[in-house]
Amino acid sequence: KNQVEQSPQSLIILEGKNCTLQCNYTVSPFSNLRWYKQDTGRGPVSLTIMTFSENTKSNGRYTATLDADTKQSSLHITASQLSDSASYICVVSAYPPGNKLVFGAGTILRVKS
Amino acid sequence: DAGVIQSPRHEVTEMGQEVTLRCKPISGHNSLFWYRQTMMRGLELLIYFNNNVPIDDSGMPEDRFSAKMPNASFSTLKIQPSEPRDSAVYFCASSSAGGPDYEQYFGPGTRLTVT
Numbered sequence: 001k002n003q004v005e006q007s008p009q010s011l012i013i014l015e016g017k018n019c020t021l022q023c024n025y026t027v028s029p030f031s032n033l034r035w036y037k038q039d040t041g042r043g044p045v046s047l048t049i050m051t052f053s054e055n056t057k058s059n060g061r062y063t064a065t066l067d068a069d070t071k072q073s074s075l076h077i078t079a080s081q082l083s084d085s086a087s088y089i090c091v092v093s094a095y096p097p098g099n100k101l102v103f104g105a106g107t108i109l110r111v112k113s
Numbered sequence: 114d115a116g117v118i119q120s121p122r123h124e125v126t127e128m129g130q131e132v133t134l135r136c137k138p139i140s141g142h143n144s145l146f147w148y149r150q151t152m153m154r155g156l157e158l159l160i161y162f163n164n165n166v167p168i169d170d171s172g173m174p175e176d177r178f179s180a181k182m183p184n185a186s187f188s189t190l191k192i193q194p195s196e197p198r199d200s201a202v203y204f205c206a207s208s209s210a211g212g213p214d215y216e217q218y219f220g221p222g223t224r225l226t227v228t
Contacts, residue, residue, distance in 0.1 A: 043206070046217065
């Protein structure tokens, strides 16, 4: 069964600290994996999209990694800011392109001052 | 660019009533997606259109739900009759490429409450 599991479910960190969010998936065959950031009361915003041949992709202070062999991805946030407080959703797409997306439940991150 | 526009932003209705949610995609985008988000089930893709044609509606929960895209700049998601379990936030997203594999831009969502 195609599944995407994210951990931790929620996380609280101090402003300025780094953190890493995890995403494990069983979707096969794999097409791409994306990370979304969703602020409270808003729609998700894409942070990164990675295909199986990419193992790292950065977007400012956000760096996503992908290990297609172990079917794991992580999202690393550097020097966290209060504005990073949001839900982070991992989404995996199966091959061939156009197949239904499989969504993780998300990690809720709260950055405290 | 105004981004994806959804209306209404909030809708409260009574069980059994018809509900129509509206979406205007980003100009020039040829793919449109409808999602539902709840605390219990997270984000779910309901249906997507490519060039105004429904491609995959396997996520539509049941026959009470229907979606149309009469032209490239407008889509509706209708629930008739509505039920309390339909309460959720409904997002519309659009993309400049076909299918769900490409970058999607989400609207602000419509929060639906069915009492």
